[in-house]
Amino acid sequence: MALPPQFHADTAVRAVESGKDVLVEKPIALTVADAERAVKAAKDNSRIFMVGHVLRFHPAFETLKALIDNGELGEVRYIHSHRLGLGKFHTENDALWDLAPHDLSMILAITGTEPIEVRGEGAALLDNLSDFAHLHMRFPNGLRSHxxxxxLNPYRERRLTVVGTKAMAVFDDVEPWERKLAVYRHAVWQDSGQWAFTANEPSYVAVGEGMPLTRELAHFMQCIETRAEPRTDGEEAIRVLRILTAGTVIHTGS
Incomplete structure (x- = not known):
């Protein structure tokens, strides 16, 4: 369902009430109430409801998630994500709503929980919608993320950085496949009351090539066949939407 987001909820409700399984593009809706209404309709009609947080199906992110789950990075303490570029201007959605859902989905997959504090900042240069958006999040275990x-950025950047107690990892989707996932095993310690560190060259983790969209659609088809809950189901999308809503900055103009 690739429609402008203001039509997602109503169209999804009609689809599931007609007996259709649904894959909705991000964001799931423009309000949490609309998103909850669509997800409830899918449950009431026993329909598969999936949302297109496509980077959850990127081979590099799947490999990164496995490294984290296996303890390769130690305890995750900090996550930051940059999604920058020039273009795709809209009159309905700001940069946060247009670009951030994918990154928020990845961050929530890593943390396994919602933030307890969300703070948003934005700058509107062209009109009354944020062309630059920052989100600052604090999680129950003390982990921080931004x-x-x-x-409206002069260069393209698609980067997710995860800082752990044992190592740091960077998923950079602008890099070629053989360099998309890097692990840095730096060390920091105190020596005679002074901080010392070693900075090591990154090691690149082998990642199997595969188009995230193709893998996402294959997952949707598998869920239809097996009736399993999608990896990016409606509840996950609602969690993303709550963060977007909390972090939105309203610009009233001059």
């Missing part, structure tokens, strides 16, 4: 999204 996200920077912009559609």
């Amino acid at each position: 996200l920077f999204a912009s559609r």
Whole structure:
């Protein structure tokens, strides 16, 4: 369902009430109430409801998630994500709503929980919608995360960085496949009351090539066949939407 987001909820409700399984593009809706209404309709009609957070199906992110789950990075303490570029200007949605859902989905997959504090900042240069958006998040275990999204940036950046107690990892989707996922095993310690560190060259983790969209659609088809809950189901999308809503900055103009 690739429609402008203001039509997602009503169209999804009609689809599931007609007996259709649904894959909705991000964001799931423009309000949490509309999103909850669509997800409830899918449950009431026993329909598969999936949302297109496509980077959850990127082979590099799947490999990164496995490294984290296996303890390769140690305890995750900090996550930051940058999604920047020039273009795709809209009159309905700001940079946060247009660009951040994918990154928020990845961050929530890593943390396994919602933030307990969300603070948003934005700058509107062209009209009354944020062309630059920052999100600052604090999670129950003390983990902090920030996200920077912009559609008025001179260069393209698609980068997710995860800082752990044992190592740091960077998923950079602008890099070629053999360099998309890097692990840095830096060390920091105190020596005679002074901080010392070693900075090591990154090691690149082998990632199997595969188009995230193709893998996302294959997952949707598998869920239809097996009736399993999608990896990016409606509840996950609602969690993303709550963060977007909390972090939105309203610009009233001059």
